[in-house]
Amino acid sequence: MTISHLEDHLGYWLRLVSNAVSHSFARQVEALGVTVAEWVFLRTLYNYDHRSPSLLAGQMGMTRGAITKLADRLIAKSLVTRTADPEDGRAQTLALTPEGRAKVPVLAKLADANDAAFFDALSAQERAALEQSLKSLITRRHLSGIPTN
Template sequence: MSVAEWVALNQISQAAASTPAGLADAMDMTRGAISKVLDKLQSKGLISRATSKEDSRVQLLALTQQGKRALPELTTVADGNDEHFFGALGANERATLRKLLKKLADTHQMHNIPVD
């Protein structure tokens, strides 16, 4: 699973983004790029798309049962990857790194990138 797929799955699970357009905005990606990510997640059976009853042009995103079952395991893998990569840093160093990265993101107006 790619990082983009993981972030999209996580965003959908938290109802942070329930439409492809909302997810594209939340992840600061183009709608075309998000469409490819969603196609991959759907082909893996992790998400479903349904047409909105209020507006037939709108697709609503949801985790499938398989997606809901996979999410805790994927979260554990992601947390393990973070620990493997950042484990060499102490708590103060991690806080400093996060502060510096936030400063760079703010300077370059990168506000819609999910980091947690």
């Protein structure tokens, strides 16, 4: 019986690139005091004045418990606030603090630069083809959720 090599699998190559891109970005955002998961949380919340934890959990493809843990860490860093929902006093909403709102564009520039550093080696046509292939797999495999690690 012949056993395939690691390099025979497309997933191997995809993971190799993904790890390099992700680890580079993680080092950059961690130097600014947040994790990649926290960055994703901040960027998702940036689009709203306030958001319920359950809606954020749905958008991010995470459990409410995971969202609560992320929110707790970001509250401790003074980047997010938790308040009673004005429409339902029993519920809570999350919002960016002014410091959190100011941090998102800084982190977004790091994400843009990291993306460029890895994918500028591709021609515009190669990049478009790669993006289309990945989006096609996502659609066909019904993948969802925002990658946070």
